[in-house]
Amino acid sequence: MKKKLGARTALYPLPATLVGANVEGKPNFMTVAHVGVMDLGTVSLGMNKIHYTNQGIKENGTFSINIPTERLVKEVDYCGMVSGRKADKARLFETFYGQLETAPMIAECPLNLECRLVQTVDMPNHDIFIGEVVEVYCDEECMDGDAIEFLEVKPLLYAMGDPSHFTASSSYYSLGSRLAPAWEVGKELLK
Amino acid sequence: MKKKLGARTALYPLPATLVGANVEGKPNFMTVAHVGVMDLGTVSLGMNKIHYTNQGIKENGTFSINIPTERLVKEVDYCGMVSGRKADKARLFETFYGQLETAPMIAECPLNLECRLVQTVDMPNHDIFIGEVVEVYCDEECMDGDAIEFLEVKPLLYAMGDPSHFTASSSYYSLGSRLAPAWEVGKELLK
Numbered sequence: 001m002k003k004k005l006g007a008r009t010a011l012y013p014l015p016a017t018l019v020g021a022n023v024e025g026k027p028n029f030m031t032v033a034h035v036g037v038m039d040l041g042t043v044s045l046g047m048n049k050i051h052y053t054n055q056g057i058k059e060n061g062t063f064s065i066n067i068p069t070e071r072l073v074k075e076v077d078y079c080g081m082v083s084g085r086k087a088d089k090a091r092l093f094e095t096f097y098g099q100l101e102t103a104p105m106i107a108e109c110p111l112n113l114e115c116r117l118v119q120t121v122d123m124p125n126h127d128i129f130i131g132e133v134v135e136v137y138c139d140e141e142c143m144d145g146d147a148i149e150f151l152e153v154k155p156l157l158y159a160m161g162d163p164s165h166f167t168a169s170s171s172y173y174s175l176g177s178r179l180a181p182a183w184e185v186g187k188e189l190l191k
Numbered sequence: 192m193k194k195k196l197g198a199r200t201a202l203y204p205l206p207a208t209l210v211g212a213n214v215e216g217k218p219n220f221m222t223v224a225h226v227g228v229m230d231l232g233t234v235s236l237g238m239n240k241i242h243y244t245n246q247g248i249k250e251n252g253t254f255s256i257n258i259p260t261e262r263l264v265k266e267v268d269y270c271g272m273v274s275g276r277k278a279d280k281a282r283l284f285e286t287f288y289g290q291l292e293t294a295p296m297i298a299e300c301p302l303n304l305e306c307r308l309v310q311t312v313d314m315p316n317h318d319i320f321i322g323e324v325v326e327v328y329c330d331e332e333c334m335d336g337d338a339i340e341f342l343e344v345k346p347l348l349y350a351m352g353d354p355s356h357f358t359a360s361s362s363y364y365s366l367g368s369r370l371a372p373a374w375e376v377g378k379e380l381l382k
Contacts, residue, residue, distance in 0.1 A: 001330070001331045002298075002303075002328040002329065002330060002331075003328070003329050003330075003331050003334060004326055004327070004328060005326075005327040005328070005329055005337075005339075006326065006327065007232055007323075007324050007325055007326060007327070008231065008232065008324060008327055009228050009230075009231055009232065009233070009234060009304075009324060010258075010302060010304055010324070010327045010329070010339060011206065011208075011226060011227075011228055011234050011256060011258075011304060012206070012339075012341060013206065013341055013346065013348070013366060014205065014206070014227075014228060015202065015203070015204065015205070017202075033228075034227070034228040034229065034230070035202060035227060035228070036202075036205075036225070036226060036227010036228065036229070036235050036237070037200050037202055037205060037224075037225040037226070037227065037237055038225065038227070038235070038237040038312070038314060038317060038319050039200075039225070039237050039239075039314055039316060039317040040199065040200055040354055041198055041199065041200065042200070042237070042314065043200060043202050044227050044229070044235060046227070046228055046229040046230050046233070048230075065202060067201075067202070070370060073370055073371050073376055073377075074371075074376055074377050074379055074380055075377070075380065076377070077371070077373060077374065077375070077376045077377025077378075078377030078378075078379075078380040078381065079377070080373070080374070080377070081374060081377055081378070081381070082381065092380075096193075107193075111201060112193075113200075113201055113202060119312070121229070121310070121312065121321070123229060123230055123233065124230075125230060126229060126230040128229050130312070132198075133198050133199060133200060133201070134198055135195055135196075135197065135198060136195070136196040136197065136198070136199055136201045137193040137194070137195060137196070138193065138194050138196055138201070139192070139193060139194075140192045140193075140194050143194060145353070146196075146352075146353040146355070146360075147352035147353045147360040148196075148201060148203075148350070148352070150203060150204055150350045150364070151364075155204065156370065157204070157348070157366065157367075158373060159339070159341045160373075161337075161338035161339070162336070162337040162338045163231055164337070166374075167373075167374035167375075168374075169337075169338040170372070170373035170374060171369050171370070171371065171372055171373055172369075172370045172371050172372075172373055172376070173341070173342075173366055173367055173368065173369055173370060174367030174368055174370050175204060175348065175364055175366070175367050176348075176364055176365030176366050176367035176368075177364065177365050177367075178362050178363075178364055179261060179264055179347065179362070179363045179364060179365050180264050180265075180268070180362065180363050181361070181362055181363075182268055182271070182349060182351075182358075182361040182362055182363055183268065183271070183272060183357075183358035183359075183361060184268065184358075185264055185265055185268045185363070186264075186265050186266070186267070186268025186269030186270070186271070186272055187268075187269075187272070188265055188269075189265055189266065189269040189283075190269065190272070190273065
């Protein structure tokens with residue numbers, strides 16, 4: 001039996017990421033799970049305009065998306081609760097920069113995407129930052145040949161519960177097991 | 192040690208969804224994992240312009256996002272391999288419609304988002320469809336009060352491997368266990 005829940009996103013779980021930007025010349029990181037992929041080289045971030053980090057992305061036209069591993073769950077949650085206006089969140093991490101020079105990345109995160117801002121979609125309360133990925137960095141231990149081994153990355157997956165009281169009903173989940181190869185398991189139905 | 196992987200998305204895993212649209216008056220479903228959330232009521236799809244489904248989304252200004260459960264993995268994979276131009280994929284499912292009347296949804300998927308197209312971002316090879324969620328439908332067995340219980344939904348999570356041979360290195364994963372409550376576990380670092 002289907003229940004109607006009204007208008008809400010419900011498109012979860014999504015990876016909980018740490019978005020990096022230099023704001024007023026200093027590195028800052030903010031937790032963002034409202035991310036997306038647009039094409040093979042382009043990603044999106046949906047970020048409420050109240051955030052300090054938005055200012056840095058606009059200042060520099062660059063940002064990073066850092067994919068944390070499970071053991072950083074406290075840091076990830078903290079970076080979603082506290083504004084960079086009030087706390088130096090970069091002190092929690094070892095920071096590094098890549099070719100864009102202004103997109104701070106987190107060494108402790110096994111996977112890092114360095115991005116150039118290419119477009120901003122202006123929504124009533126949110127900036128949608130669309131970024132071209134210029135480089136990806138991955139810990140060698142999380143690679144299997146040229147492929148990223150997500151079971152080694154151990155990303156944090158976020159699902160928001162009831163939007164009306166999301167702080168009381170949202171959780172982080174682990175990635176489970178590999179179920180099936182894609183572009184393969186469905187071939188049975190081609191017959 | 193970080194390894195540079197060049198420019199690719201790498202922002203995975205993302206939920207493998209079945210996107211529904213009426214094309215030339217008939218329901219069609221296509222597998223899309225390049226999804227995103229923009230704000231609490233808005234979602235995005237990144238879909239190569241070659242797809243048949245794009246035409247239906249543009250015709251009607253509506254679409255659905257259906258979140259399949261693990262046991263549909265073969266159907267999900269198949270719907271990503273075969274075009275609606277060549278096969279009637281809707282025959283695999285029981286279809287239902289909601290208030291928009293033209294966005295077909297899949298009864299066997301525990302979670303369904305009915306969406307109105309509000310904007311299209313035109314990229315070189317992709318249409319980025321931005322949709323307002325007008326209604327969410329969820330199987331009662333997958334609810335915990337007003338919250339969606341994603342451990343009961345058992346979504347399929349997709350990660351693309353090496354983009355240069357992605358059909359040989361991409362997988363579907365299960366959702367693992369609940370690790371920690373969000374907006375809570377990080378409070379320890381506030382002190």
